[in-house]
Amino acid sequence: MLSDLITKLLLVFFGYAYPAFECFKAVENHPYNNQQLRFWCHYWIIVTAITVVERFGYFSSWLPMYGEAKLAFLVYLWFPKTKGSDVVYEVFLRPLVMQYEPDMEERFRNLRAKSGELLQFYLQNFTEKGHVLFLDCLRHMVSTRPLAPRTETEGILQQSADAVRNPAILFKLRLTAEEVEEDAVVAESLKWRRRFL
Known part of the structure; x- marks a missing residue:
């Protein structure tokens, strides 16, 4: 229990806070170091991919030592001597995304086009249902009133x-x-x- 808490704290610090600070320094460094900016973009793309996979795959909570392995992997990604984010991005992630990029782009474009219609549909239906429910509640309150007022x-x-x-x-x-x-x-x-x- 305590080890899980320590692992989560270390993961927040070494997996998110420290890399975010280093990324901030790279962005604010003038003149810009394009290689450094590219390195941190690779890092955050990989971290985002890991986060998306974790949200859809519940197996990660069942694996023993998953938090520790994730911490070690994230440190490997940004550690200056290994520069793992460049390796993981170029060898694994980039070829995979490039293979499916046209399909993904088309799906995002369709989603963007339909999102307005979908939002309007749900807002209209929820407001109608809410209006009907509100009126039904008022009718119920009125129908249960006493026949003759006493005060x-x-x-x-x-x-x-x-x-x-x-x-x-x-x-x-x-x-x-x-x-x-x-x-x-x-x-x-x-x-x-x-x-x-």
């Missing part, structure tokens, strides 16, 4: 409930015949929609 406070609450059920009581609106007919059509369409939802 002044209950009388005020009953008037509020009546106003929720029939807003015309609250606002004393005068509607034209066309507006009444339009409201009836809208109310009928809402009833029809609720039957099928």
Whole structure:
């Protein structure tokens, strides 16, 4: 238990914090050292690939000493004498990504194009469902009110409930015949929609 905590702390420091600081120094170094920037880009691409694989593969939590092996691998990637990120990127990751890059690019483009439509669809459906649920809750609260108010406070609450059920009581609106007919059509369409939802 304590060893897991120590491993996680070391992993955060040596796998993320220290490399992030070194990457920051490389970015802020003027004039830019393109080789150094490329090295840190390789490192973060590999770390991202590892993180994505870990999120979809739950086997990593079952492997003994996985945290320690990951820590050693991340240190190998950035250690100045080994410069493992260049080796891993050029030998393993780059050929793999280059092989599937056109397919990945096409899928990301489709996802980008459909994401707006998908977001609009979910927002519209969730707002409609939320509106219906809110109105159902209000109807339930109004339908469970007592028949005769016993106190002044209950009388005020009953008037509020009546106003929720029939807003015309609250606002004393005068509607034209066309507006009444339009409201009836809208109310009928809402009833029809609720039957099928």
